[in-house]
């Protein structure tokens with residue numbers, strides 16, 4: 001495998017970095033403190049072509065691989081995770097539509113996501129169905145030419161902002177296989193019976209919207225089924241095989257920021273008449289962070305590259321997801337430690353990074369669930 005980035009990929013990184021460095025720092029603290037976001041920033045990112053780069057050219061995307069999407073995510077998160085998430089999660093679910101949607105569904109949604117006209121999200125988690133997605137109990141019942149949906153979803157990213165929500169529904173509760181009972185259905189959020197409530201008080205990525213959703217007798221056309229009826233679980237796994245790589249890139253970006261801040265601080269800070277950077281314990285922390293970041297990046301590059309070649313390796317993707325996430329949490333922790341008391345205050349960026357990091361070990365597969373997959377790949 002050749003890890004060398006192409007000239008085009010280098011240019012994408014440079015452009016994403018310049019955009020993020022120019023636009024994010026002045027607003028990051030405000031969005032974090034107020035749990036808010038300015039959608040003009042998302043529109044600007046769309047205008048400049050950073051959103052949905054993996055979408056086919058036929059649907060106005062750049063037609064790049066998922067790898068290029070990851071490169072952008074890494075740069076955005078290296079400047080501010082909350083804003084990076086708010087912007088790039090607006091296409092969350094388009095991967096599934098791209099893989100399994102009908103031509104009409106693709107034509108309706110994908111060009112608008114790229115143009116900054118539409119936001120989407122994907123609602124799988126429920127109050128009583130987290131890691132065990134097969135326990136999802138939101139029902140979709142076929143009545144004539146419509147699906148009638150009832151239930152509730154938890155922690156849906158963009159639940160209050162999205163124009164469309166891709167909802168994981170129980171469509172065949174009697175099927176003997178728990179992996180054949182669910183289907184994805186596209187729900188316009190202005191449909192009567194769709195109600196979202198903002199979840200406040202998140203630890204991190206507070207610029208990103210998160211909602212609880214109630215679906216009460218929501219009626220959508222039968223044609224809004226995405227993929228095949230009863231195949232939702234398998235479609236979800238295929239979807240996660242892409243989106244988990246996005247989380248890896250987020251983790252590497254965040255860890256880079258933690259390292260940069262740490263290097264800056266320990267070089268400036270003096271104790272015992274010497275630079276904190278001169279103490280061996282500090283130097284080793286920096287060495288370990290730099291090494292872990294490099295190892296994590298190589299792991300996700302390999303996994304993302306393979307996915308874009310059509311070589312899906314669940315074990316490798318799961319390895320990359322838990323390793324990158326845990327690495328980022330560790331780096332953020334060390335960064336706060338090296339800042340001493342200053343790292344505990346929100347004026348210092350490392351405090352935000354520390355809070356932003358934790359979600360990486362939770363969403364789109366907790367680190368424990370990723371290790372379940374890896375151990376299955378190794379032990380059978």
Ligand SMILES: Cc1cc2nc3c(=O)[nH]c(=O)nc-3n(C[C@H](O)[C@H](O)[C@H](O)COP(=O)(O)OP(=O)(O)OC[C@H]3O[C@@H](n4cnc5c(N)ncnc54)[C@H](O)[C@@H]3O)c2cc1C
Nearest residue numbers: 122123124125129130131155156157362363364366368369
């Ligand atoms: C900010 C944020 C954004 C999110 N965005 C979305 C979104 O857009 N769409 C969506 O559908 N969901 C979203 N989620 C939900 C997220 O994916 C879930 O929180 C996650 O899957 C875990 O589910 P849970 O919280 O119910 O935890 P639980 O499933 O209750 O797990 C609790 C603990 O038990 C462990 N555990 C559970 N089962 C096992 C097992 N078999 N072996 C070992 N350990 C196990 C878990 O690893 C975890 O540590 C989001 C969550 C947050 C916080």
